[in-house]
Amino acid sequence: MDFPLIRQLKHLGQHPHAPFYAPGHKLGRGMGAPWREWLGEEVGRADFPELPEVGNLFGTTGAIAKTQHLAAQTFGAQETFFLVNGSTGGILAAILATCGEGERLLLPRNVHQSALHGLILSGAMPVFIQPEYDPGRDVAYGVTPEAVEGALGEYSDIKAVLVVYPTYQGIGGDLEAIANITHHYGVPLLVDEAHGAHFAFHPDLPPSALSLGADLTVQSTHKVLGALSQASMVHVQGPRLDRARLNHALRLVQSTSPNSLLLASLESATYQMATEGEALLTETLALAAQAEAAIATLPSLNRVDWPTVPRPGYQWRDRTRLTVFLQHLALTGFEADEILQQLGVIPELPLEKSLTFILTFGNTPQDIEALISGLEYLSATFPPQDPSPPLILPSPLPPPRLTPREAFFRPKIALPIAQTIGRICGESICCYPPGIPLLMPGEEITATALAALEQVLHLGGEIIGLQDANFETLLVVNC
């Protein structure tokens, strides 16, 4: 294992020269006082442009090409591209590389917003399938192979399938079966593996998307491994994906001046995984197990746990991702989040009745102690309660009338909610629970969708995404 980019950047930083290239801070010397007083010049001495020795994200020579090749070997891909705009950029490019104007992309309803943005950029028509939803725990799982097969059978012109593996809570569906089905139909499988960059490096973690047959997978290296924010990777394998088009799509959504610190952090994370990944993740899994065992002793928090056997959409669970269920505590996840923050513990994702924590090898035993003592405080301070019945289940999908791109470019008006039935929705409307969008731009606003919206509001749920914070009007396409 080698780290050619970091070696090259160090060499450039130490080698005296007169820099007449961008960036303008010139090896940190021109950085403003607030920065210099905070971090000094050292960071600037590592920030280089695409000099010939460094290369660029799409070249075949230079240190970047070498380090991307090493990353492909380490993560089990045929080819790897570094991303400097997060997994967001990778998902945009994956959609642009596979689906054009009016072509169909099969994807779960609860995809990250970057997938909707990819649809807007490409002009593709989504075919949504509902993920499996667990109302007792109020979490969405993966989509099932049966749902994927049903949609591929119904629409013969689907160009690609995109799935989320794992979910934010670390749950993965039966990706291998989904890969077999999509390949049977001759369609590439794209995976949003933003939360699974560590999977390839420990046998007690879920298998990586590549090992289960994904043609392309996008990983937020910065979320779970030791890379800087925004630093992500897209990995590809097999013959189904047009690599030249992917290459072009990646150029389309990314800067021509990728930050060398971000790229170096990807190289460092790769090196770390190749040399000590399994040992580090063994420690992380032990910390997570310690936290889970402690939570199991807390009276109001130990009453809901994950299923112990697979169920539809739930095949794998990442045990480094900790979710605490609050169904039996008189406290919402948002309230619990605020209290924990005051105690110096900052969760990743609060939802109505759960809190999710990301654990990595960057966490220390002291972090786990602080987490456990914060949860002990919640459990001891707030009264127990009987869980309320599930608020709402995902409703039937509204009929699509325009592509998200068409809806994006059409003029829109805000109408009182009651007057919007039959109109085309101009915004994305997501209710919590169940955290699955009720309406997407381009879809017809149906009486059923509005009834579901009313019910969520009536029962005290949350609506995310509405332009009108008072929930009185909806944005509709003005046509």
Ligand SMILES: Cc1ncc(COP(=O)(O)O)c(C=O)c1O
């Ligand atoms: C499931 C999922 N996909 C994609 C993304 C986008 O990742 P990034 O922040 O690396 O752009 C996120 C971000 O939270 C995510 O949760």
